[in-house]
Amino acid sequence: MNHQDAHRRTERLLRWALGLAAFLSSAALWWPLPASAARIKEVAAVQGVRSNPLVGYGLVVGLDGTGDQTTQTPFTTQSINAMLQQMGVTVPPGTSMQLRNVASVLVTAQLPPFARPGQTIDVAVSSIGNAKSLRGGTLIATALKGADGQIYALAQGNLVVGGAGASANGSKVQINHLSAGRVPEGATVERSVPTPLNDSEVLHLGLNASDYATAKAVAAAINRSKGPGVAAAVDGRTVSVRPPAGSDDRISFLADIENLSIVLEKPAARVVLNARTGSVVINDAVTLSTCAVAHGSLTVTISTTPAVSQPNPLAGGDTKVVEKSDIAITQQGGALMQLPPGAKLADVVKALNTLGATPQDLLAILQAMKTAGALNAEIEVI
Template sequence: MALSPFEPRRLLPRLLSLGALLCVLALALALPVPAHAVRIKEVAAVQGVRNNQLTGYGLVVGLDGTGDQTTQTPFTTQSLNAMLQQMGVTVPPGTTMQLRNVAAVMVTAVLPPFAVPGQAIDVNVSSMGNSKSLRGGTLVATPLKGADGQIYALAQGNLVVGGAGASANGSKVQINHLSAGRIPEGATVEREVATPLQQGEVLSLGLNAADFDTARQVAQAINRAKGTGTAMALDGRVVRVRMPVGAGERVAFLADIENLQLELARPAAKVVLNARTGSVVMNEAVTLGACAVAHGSLSVTINTTPQVSQPNAFGQGQTVVTQKSDISITQQGGNLVQMPAGTKLADVVKALNLLGATPQDLLAILQAMKSAGALNAELEVI
């Protein structure tokens, strides 16, 4: 099939565009990619600009018979009497109240930095007594206090409980947890927390983890972008930064330095062990020296069989049920496995997999390797 004289003209721009795209991709692949590149906002934060914890004690009303049993939780009745007295209602002394629709709860919230009066924040509500469920309840106005005892927010609203349950004739079915709920935007901020953002000529950046190299790189990156002498690393945790005078200039200044790029070196070798769940997590800097490991498992089995001891037909004894227990111990022999030295995380994982041990067993094996000097990493048990 012959091409018309116009078709080469149509193909030429497409070929040029494809060639230009291939050149751009080749240049992008040829450029070096910085390893461990992070921003300053990911490794440091302004000291004094943080969240504040708020707590309060209140009552949830409107429950469908799933509230506290007042005979076992007398503080619920006391709280209700105090609230009624504030509203002008006096309960006669000696009155026994069966409050099945009221529950005493603890209310918690997090006050974010720069929160202003009138701003709404989320609150968590948790039962303090023996309430069966908070589903469908309403939190009565509850003041939320900070660590200094001052009221910073006021919470009130309908609870959202992510669960369901039903019980009848001794049978019970429950999905998720019914003794705690959440009120989205259920509290209103009443007081502002002062921050050091507009105070003084300098601010301090606190690193998330103490590291002298990271502190030095943060100071150097700020000095390159904002001028020599702007930042100085005081130690492995704090970097002092000289700030501009104007309030708007400070916000723009912090926005600029938070987005500065850092090329961090490889972190210190560390292995984190969770003794409760058996989780083992290690970073890429972990290395392993040549060693030999023998691992064997020990299992104990207990079988209990009930036996009936019955007297003779004309005897005066009684039928007695006794328990017979058989205990057996089985120990599997562990072969001595030679583990080669590994300088990469993949080599370390491959060597540990040769043992065939469970995560719970690895807790003891890694600690023994550390004691023997074969594991080049810091162990942290959480």
């Protein structure tokens, strides 16, 4: 291969590379970008098929002297007396019971849908007295009731407490929380809760969040897969579905539609403010209009100095210690800054960072921007 052939080959490769680059750049205009997709099971669930909270009052025994102080928690002693009476043991009246190895607790659990008698569920145990620790304790048989007052499960077992602690001579060290624990599979289901899964000709899918576009997308995906007229969007939160009549076919039908993919539209612009922690969360749909913001900080400092008030020798007064307080207010001025309009989340974050404000300051700044009409988003304070 001579020099001219090599030069021609280089020109052909260069033309091919330029053509490929032009094709890719034009494809960016007509080729659809990958959209955000999710399965129906991740955005909706069958209405009426849900878990039910259970609660019960019980006793934890076998503690190593870290239980309730019965002088301050008399209900623990009353519970022990009632339990012993049921077991045929009578405690003489007026007996002073110092039960440092017993603690009164509340037991909570979630009864999952379709749970049947004999199945087991996890329970959480929390002290309601002044017990120092539940570590090493055993929960005795506790009836768990629902909102209707009926018993749906029976809990008992050894507690698992994810903490440790020790104290001596007024010193104390503790890791994690010691007055709450769990009993894995500690409750046995005694009664099931009926569900409307097979009772109606029409089932309703409840969306996790109210959104008309999502409801429309869910109904369209079901109709494409199962035929027209099977699903219809009732409102922004509910989609009605007509499943097959048979129980077996109905389960298969629901399993199929749960795994159908839908395209999620961009959510509504929202800013979430946590007033307790100062956290600020902004989603991708938030935009910012042109505005000018001046931010400054105000600091109030109070210093107290003790002083001795000494009266004259013949005044007959008393020598006293008084406190002298000095109050100073310092204000750091902030320059007036113009924030450019931002159509992307990165632009909004960059504009807010130019203010040099702390997350606590942003709570007030964002609310002021919303009032001025410069923040195109809904503000939610939690």
